[in-house]
Amino acid sequence: MSSESQSGPIPRKTPHTRDYFYVGGSYVTGSEGSEIVHGQLYVEHLAPIETTRSIPVLFIHGNGMTASNFLNTPDGRPGWADHFLAQGYEVYLVDQPCRGRSPWHPGVDGRRSTMSVYTIESRCTATAKYKLWPQAALHTQWPGSGTKGDPVFDAFYKSIVPNLASSVEVSELVKAAGTQLLDRIGPVVLATHSQSGFLGWILGDARPHLVKAIVALEPSGPPFQQAIFASTPTRAYGITDIPLTFDPPVLSPSDLTPVTLERTPLYTNIQQAHPARRLAHLAVLCGTAAVDVTHVRLEALGIRGNGHMMFMERNSAEIAEVVEKWISKVLPTNEG
Numbered sequence: 001m002s003s004e005s006q007s008g009p010i011p012r013k014t015p016h017t018r019d020y021f022y023v024g025g026s027y028v029t030g031s032e033g034s035e036i037v038h039g040q041l042y043v044e045h046l047a048p049i050e051t052t053r054s055i056p057v058l059f060i061h062g063n064g065m066t067a068s069n070f071l072n073t074p075d076g077r078p079g080w081a082d083h084f085l086a087q088g089y090e091v092y093l094v095d096q097p098c099r100g101r102s103p104w105h106p107g108v109d110g111r112r113s114t115m116s117v118y119t120i121e122s123r124c125t126a127t128a129k130y131k132l133w134p135q136a137a138l139h140t141q142w143p144g145s146g147t148k149g150d151p152v153f154d155a156f157y158k159s160i161v162p163n164l165a166s167s168v169e170v171s172e173l174v175k176a177a178g179t180q181l182l183d184r185i186g187p188v189v190l191a192t193h194s195q196s197g198f199l200g201w202i203l204g205d206a207r208p209h210l211v212k213a214i215v216a217l218e219p220s221g222p223p224f225q226q227a228i229f230a231s232t233p234t235r236a237y238g239i240t241d242i243p244l245t246f247d248p249p250v251l252s253p254s255d256l257t258p259v260t261l262e263r264t265p266l267y268t269n270i271q272q273a274h275p276a277r278r279l280a281h282l283a284v285l286c287g288t289a290a291v292d293v294t295h296v297r298l299e300a301l302g303i304r305g306n307g308h309m310m311f312m313e314r315n316s317a318e319i320a321e322v323v324e325k326w327i328s329k330v331l332p333t334n335e336g
Contacts, residue, residue, distance in 0.1 A: 004210070013078050014085040021045045024097070024177025025183060031107025038108050041065070043100040052088030052336045055187055056213055057327075059093050060174075063116070064115040064160045064196030065101035067093035069193070075143045075310045076158035080191075080311050083320040088336065098164050098175035110169045112154040112162040120160065124308050125153055133228055140305035141313035155223050155324055166333055167234070169194075171242045178203045188212030191326055193217040194308065196241045200221075201282065205244045207306035208285040213330050215328060218308055224233055224258045226272045236271065237270070247280040294326065332335075 006210045025040030044067050059081070060071045070093055072079040081091045097287045098104035104112060123128070126146030127136035144152035164170050182188065182203065192200035197219020204211040223238040225231055236253035237244055250256060256277065262269035298306055303318060308317050328334070 013082050015049045015214060016085050017049075018046050021103075023180045024173075028108055029104055036105055036108070038103070038105050039097050039173045039177060040102055041097055041174070041181060042095040046085055046091040046093070046308065048085045048090070050088065051090055053090070053334050055189055055329065055331060055334045056090035056092055056185065056335050058083050058181075058185070059091065059191045060193070060196040060199055061094075061096065062192075062196050064163050066095045066159065066161060068100075068159050070311065072144070073316060074159075075152045077316070083317060084324065087324055092181075092188070094178075094181070096163070096170065096199075097177060098170075100161055104162070104164075107208065111165045114162045114166045115160055120157055121153070123146055125156065127307055132282055135165050139307040141307070141315055142307060143312075143314050155169040156309075163195075167198070168241045170195075170197065174199045175202050175242070177205055182207045182210040185266060187212045189213045189215065189331070191215040191217070191323070191328075192219060193311070195220050197221065198235065199240050202242065202245065203281075204285050205279070205281045208281040212334075213327060215327070217244055217310065220232060222267065222270065225268065227267055230283065244279060245281045246277040247278055250277060283297060284314050294330075296322065297324070298322070 002046070021043050022040045025045060027035055027037050028034040059067070059070045061067060063267070065253065070091075072082070075133050081093060086090050097103045098109045098112070122132055124146075125142045127133075127139040129147070131137055139276045144150040144153075146153055148154070157173045164173075173265070186207065190200050190203060190211050192214065194217070197216050200214045200216055200219065202213075204214055204215045219237065220235075221227070224235055235241055237250070238256055238258070243250060246256075257273040258270050259273045260268060261268050279291055285291075298304070298319065300308070301322060303315065303322070306313055306315070306319070313319075
């Protein structure tokens with residue numbers, strides 16, 4: 001194995017131990033009539049030589065991706081897993097069901113799709129070139145050109161894998177396996193990105209006593225409909241595609257009666273009709289009567305030029321520090 005990354009020697013990484021296991025899954029009859037197991041969740045567990053934090057971090061990757069997102073960057077620098085190991089955290093990484101090392105079975109599991117080169121370039125790595133939205137031109141932090149043929153882009157794109165097309169199917173499978181994982185390892189800090197954003201709300205709702213905080217990196221949204229690339233209805237329960245625990249209870253999506261407050265060329269602001277139903281379990285997670293949310297804008301901290309894959313970009317370590325400081329603030333007793 002080469003000791004050189006795309007940009008020079010690979011930096012020294014934090015010593016740790018590694019093991020893996022699977023949770024969830026059920027036995028079913030496969031397409032060939034024999035018994036198989038499907039819906040299982042691959043889990044990778046990393047632990048520093050000296051663990052000083054009592055609550056580990058569980059990372060869930062975004063669409064078309066796997067746990068490899070957080071191991072190192074495409075240009076060979078240590079990833080966020082290494083950063084949190086260095087801070088004394090145990091780290092758990094997963095491959096969502098039917099993706100990567102969590103098997104997909106034809107005739108049992110649903111249709112899959114794969115993101116194209118154009119999709120990754122225009123939305124993640126070379127947004128300044130395509131300018132699909134006004135702020136895209138400000139993207140400067142991706143290492144390399146962000147286009148096919150650049151070594152860093154090619155390394156990243158080769159990691160893209162097929163994923164389930166149905167967010168409802170994903171939600172149900174992750175809820176089933178993810179709650180078993182939390183029952184086994186919890187409590188945790190849950191870190192989600194992009195497509196997995198709604199999975200954080202689902203798992204926090206299902207196990208509020210085991211999810212102590214949620215870090216949502218550009219989570220899927222906005223409520224009730226797509227934005228930027230489409231305006232079709234989605235996330236029937238506001239922030240998820242499957243029911244959450246509302247107070248008063250919600251019997252069907254129509255009970256939420258979404259209301260459009262504002263429509264601009266950049267976004268549509270939609271919320272529940274007044275009086276809004278409360279997300280009861282997520283509020284319990286926060287220990288308050290309402291869900292306690294801190295919205296961090298990197299530019300407000302003097303950090304500029306980042307795109308959707310911020311944890312892989314040139315200044316990824318700087319952003320990891322922002323996240324870790326927030327975790328330390330909301331969980332001040334998280335010491336071993």
